[in-house]
Amino acid sequence: MSRCRSWTPTKEGASVQDAGDPGSNHKFWRMCRNKVAKGAVRCNDCYEALSAHSDPNVRRLLAQERGLPAQILEQLLTDPDILVAGYAESRKAGNVAQS
Secondary structure (H helix, E strand, O other): OEEOOOEEEOOOHHHOOOOOOOOOOOOOEEEOOOEEOOOOOOOHHHHHHHHOOOOHHHHHHHHOOOOOOHHHHHHHHOOOOHHHHHHHHHHHHHHHHHO
């Protein structure tokens, strides 16, 4: 069984507007290590935590990743931050073009 290799926000880090990039501050970020399917890099809990993070820069970084689960991509498409939504739209267009 593989393990999640994602940084995930701590309780305090989830509500901080400027938590920095994932992994940049151990007060606000920790390694997850949840079990994931073989070949997966990130667990669903981490996708949910990152997509709902209060810092728009964290959501922007996530929205630019390839291979996002469909429900996370759909959530990011309606993000109140225009850049997050724009990156998600570009990613969706790229995902559709690859199909």
